[in-house]
Amino acid sequence: MTDTLHLRLAPEAAQxxxxxxxxxxxxxxxxxxxxxxxxxxxxxxxxxxxxxMHARGATFFAVDVSRGPDxxxxxxxxxxxxxxxxxxxxxxxxxSLEERALGGLGVHFVEKLASSSHWxxxxxxNIFTITLDAAAE
Amino acid sequence: xxxTSSKSGxxxxxxxxxxxxxxxxxxxxxxxxxMLAAPGMVLDMxxxxxxxxxGLRILLKLAKEAKxxxxxxxxxxxxxxxxxxxxxSGFDKIIPSYATLAEAVAA
Numbered sequence: 430m431t432d433t434l435h436l437r438l439a440p441e442a443a444q445x446x447x448x449x450x451x452x453x454x455x456x457x458x459x460x461x462x463x464x465x466x467x468x469x470x471x472x473x474x475x476x477x478x479x480x481x482m483h484a485r486g487a488t489f490f491a492v493d494v495s496r497g498p499d500x501x502x503x504x505x506x507x508x509x510x511x512x513x514x515x516x517x518x519x520x521x522x523x524x525s526l527e528e529r530a531l532g533g534l535g536v537h538f539v540e541k542l543a544s545s546s547h548w549x550x551x552x553x554x555n556i557f558t559i560t561l562d563a564a565a566e
Numbered sequence: 567x568x569x570t571s572s573k574s575g576x577x578x579x580x581x582x583x584x585x586x587x588x589x590x591x592x593x594x595x596x597x598x599x600x601m602l603a604a605p606g607m608v609l610d611m612x613x614x615x616x617x618x619x620x621g622l623r624i625l626l627k628l629a630k631e632a633k634x635x636x637x638x639x640x641x642x643x644x645x646x647x648x649x650x651x652x653x654x655s656g657f658d659k660i661i662p663s664y665a666t667l668a669e670a671v672a673a
Contacts, residue, residue, distance in 0.1 A: 442588065442589055443589065445587070445588050445589050446587075446589040446590075449585060449587060449589075449616075453615075463646065463647060464646065464647055464650065466647075467615065467616055467647030467648075467650075468647070470585075470615075470616050471616055471617075471618055471647075471651065474585075474587045474588050474616070474618040474620075475618060475619055477588075478588035478618070478620065481588070482588075534619035534622060534655055535618070535619045537654070537655065538619065538651065538654065538655075541654040542650075542654070
C-alpha cells in the first residue's frame with residue numbers, strides 16, 4: 430500500500446468529483462480518523478473549486494497527498510494566473526442571517542482547519558500546500 | 567448526492583445522502599428550493615459526510631427563502647465533521663439544528 434497520492438486533472442467541475450472520490454478512498458486506505466479525512470476532502474474541494482471556477486486559462490490542476498506520522502500534506506498545483514488564496518480578507522462569521530454575504534468561506538476554512546498553509550509561485554504555477562493533523566478524530 | 571422527499575406531520579422532510587460539495591451543490595439547490603414551502607421543511611443530514619462552502623451557501627439561501635415564505639426551517643443529525651464546519655463558519659448560530667427528526671418536528 431502506497432502512502433502517497435498523485436492526480437493530474439483537467440480544470441473542470443466534474444473533475445473535482447474525481448478528486449474527492451480519490452481522496453475518500455485514500456483516507457480510507459490510510460485509515461485516517463474521521464475528522465482528519467473530512468478536513469482533507471473539504472479543503473481539497475474548496476481549493477480545487479477555486480481553480481476550476483476562477484483560474485482562467487489554466488490547463489490542469491494537480492494534487493499530491495502524502496502522509497507522515499503526525500501530518501497529512503496536501504499540495505495543489507495549477508498553471509492558471511498568479512493567485513494567492515490567502516491574500517484575501519477574513520470572512521465575517523458573526524453576521525446575522527440578513528447581513529451574511531455568500532462566499533469567502535473556503536479560505537476561512539483553510540485558515541481554521543489546516544495546521545499550516547503556504548502559497549508560492551514557481552515556474553508559472555501556483556503551488557499551494559497545506560498540512561493537516563493526521564490524528565484529528 | 568441523493569435527496570429523498572417525505573413528510574413528517576405537516577413538514578416536508580428532505581433526506582440528503584453523500585457530499586454536499588462544489589459539484590453537487592447546484593443540483594441539490596434546485597431540488598431543495600422546490601421542496602421549501604410553509605409550514606416548513608427539515609433537512610435530515612444524518613447521511614451527509616461533508617458540507618463545503620458551496621453546500622453552506624445553499625443551506626443559507628434556503629434559510630433566507632424560508633424566512634421570506636414564513637416557513638420553518640431546520641437541520642437534523644449533523645455529523646461531527648459537518649458540525650465542525652458549521653461552528654467555524656458561525657452557521658450553527660443562524661440555522662437551527664436538532665439531534666433527531668422528532669425534536670425538529672416538535673420545535
